[in-house]
Amino acid sequence: MDLFASEALLALDRFERSFPPGDPAQPRQTADRLAYWWRRLGMDDVALGSDATDAQRILATAADLAMDPDNKWGVTIEEATSQASMRANLFDGRPVTQGVADLRRDFEESYGGALTLPRDDGWLSESLTRLARASVLREVVGMGAKATVSEEARGAADELVRQGQRLMDNRRGLAAKKAEPVGGRREYIAQQLNYQATYFLYSLGVELTHVPQWAELALKVPAGAYLLYKAIEAWADRRDAIDSRLDPAQAQLRAVRADLTRSLDGSSPLGQRDTRAIRAARGRDGGGRSR
Amino acid sequence: MTLGSMSAAAMRDLVEAGEAKPLLTGFDVSPTLYAGQWWYVPSGSDDAADDDADYVLAGPDMSAQLDRLRVRTDRIDAVAGGSA
Numbered sequence: 001m002d003l004f005a006s007e008a009l010l011a012l013d014r015f016e017r018s019f020p021p022g023d024p025a026q027p028r029q030t031a032d033r034l035a036y037w038w039r040r041l042g043m044d045d046v047a048l049g050s051d052a053t054d055a056q057r058i059l060a061t062a063a064d065l066a067m068d069p070d071n072k073w074g075v076t077i078e079e080a081t082s083q084a085s086m087r088a089n090l091f092d093g094r095p096v097t098q099g100v101a102d103l104r105r106d107f108e109e110s111y112g113g114a115l116t117l118p119r120d121d122g123w124l125s126e127s128l129t130r131l132a133r134a135s136v137l138r139e140v141v142g143m144g145a146k147a148t149v150s151e152e153a154r155g156a157a158d159e160l161v162r163q164g165q166r167l168m169d170n171r172r173g174l175a176a177k178k179a180e181p182v183g184g185r186r187e188y189i190a191q192q193l194n195y196q197a198t199y200f201l202y203s204l205g206v207e208l209t210h211v212p213q214w215a216e217l218a219l220k221v222p223a224g225a226y227l228l229y230k231a232i233e234a235w236a237d238r239r240d241a242i243d244s245r246l247d248p249a250q251a252q253l254r255a256v257r258a259d260l261t262r263s264l265d266g267s268s269p270l271g272q273r274d275t276r277a278i279r280a281a282r283g284r285d286g287g288g289r290s291r
Numbered sequence: 292m293t294l295g296s297m298s299a300a301a302m303r304d305l306v307e308a309g310e311a312k313p314l315l316t317g318f319d320v321s322p323t324l325y326a327g328q329w330w331y332v333p334s335g336s337d338d339a340a341d342d343d344a345d346y347v348l349a350g351p352d353m354s355a356q357l358d359r360l361r362v363r364t365d366r367i368d369a370v371a372g373g374s375a
Contacts, residue, residue, distance in 0.1 A: 149317065
């Protein structure tokens with residue numbers, strides 16, 4: 001339940017942030033879409049358990065606000081979080097400690113730019129559908145009935161888990177690489193000088209043996225090729241190490257560039273959030289010239 | 292099959308024939324509506340052949356809850372299926 005509630009809250013957040021900042025239509029339209037899907041899925045009937053997580057409590061509060069007939073203004077996640085915190089302090093005794101910013105950060109850390117998400121309320125309806133199914137399943141199990149997922153569904157779920165694991169492994173690999181120290185420019189030059197000196201001594205040794213020229217060439221060329229290979233390898237290692245240390249804005253810029261390429265191929269326009277990311281990254285790259 | 296109980300295999304046949312309708316789609320074992328009555332496999336038995344445990348008739352309270360859940364799953368299926 002918590003997983004799906006977190007996903008639905010992130011989807012609501014994405015829908016909310018698809019509006020330009022300060023757009024007066026944002027709270028009302030966010031409330032309308034949430035109320036629409038909430039009602040269509042029969043979620044009014046879902047009761048939160050005493051163990052409801054922060055995401056569940058914020059989402060349920062947002063739905064209450066969205067469906068309140070006296071609330072003409074609408075809803076924002078910020079307002080829902082604030083109200084959920086107030087309710088928790090008054091009635092629940094368990095304060096709300098995690099907000100949508102934490103979920104957003106966890107999501108970015110887990111998936112980065114690896115997922116392409118719909119910009120309309122498609123993700124919201126899908127995630128709420130999953131949440132609704134999970135809530136039914138919870139009630140079925142709660143009433144003492146057995147429910148076993150079919151072999152086919154289990155296989156699909158296993159595949160999803162495998163894909164997720166691969167994604168996480170790749171992310172962890174990148175994080176581990178980031179943690180490795182990058183050799184400085186001085187170490188890099190010293191290493192290159194060391195290779196050069198070794199080659200020079202080797203060449204001198206070959207020449208001192210006074211072997212015929214063809215033999216001298218035969219001895220020097222492989223060593224020269226090896227030296228060239230090691231130099232290219234060291235350069236590539238250093239470049240990769242630096243690339244993996246891109247700051248978040250630059251990494252986001254890369255994802256946005258990929259998004260932009262895809263958007264140009266299709267019809268979906270860039271969202272406000274993406275253009276903000278581009279501006280932030282350009283500000284970092286260009287020393288603020290583009291601000 | 293005894294009065295008030297039915298084998299899992301018999302229930303599967305009824306579902307495949309379209310005579311019984313499970314509450315949860317994508318599940319092999321799920322509370323199932325057959326002939327206007329709810330049938331379910333009680334949870335708790337945890338042996339390997341659990342999936343073949345018999346279905347039993349649900350009582351009135353549980354049937355009322357399952358009726359309520361049925362309304363929700365119909366709505367969910369309608370949204371997931373893209374119908375209005």
